[in-house]
Amino acid sequence: MNAKVIRLILAGVALYATFVFIVIAFYPDKPENMDWQDREEYNRVQITKLKLGSTREEVLALLGSPDITEAKKQGNTAIQVMFFRTQHVRADGLTTQDECTPLLFENDKLIAWGEGAYLSYQQS
Structure with missing residues (x-):
């Protein structure tokens, strides 16, 4: 191969690598x-990074919109549970609660997650 062909190949690879870097970095x-x-x-990875006391906005910024949500008011306390899909159960095209991890918020602060969180929500 002559030097011109090798330079063109290297330039193409460099342009491709630059394009990939820009897409990953900025999008x-x-x-x-x-x-x-x-x-x-x-969702599974991000939920492991959660900390009790995180705000609802911080969680939404990290995980995006929940798949399912429920809320109620008890006295002066606003209680909300958000479900984020974390495991596949049935191939039916629907996301159901048994395919999700619930996150429980009290007055917009994360107080629990997991199956116990939803049970706590139901009992309160």
């Missing part, structure tokens, strides 16, 4: 744009 993947398998994995 982060949003949970809303993921297919359901990627979203489940993303």
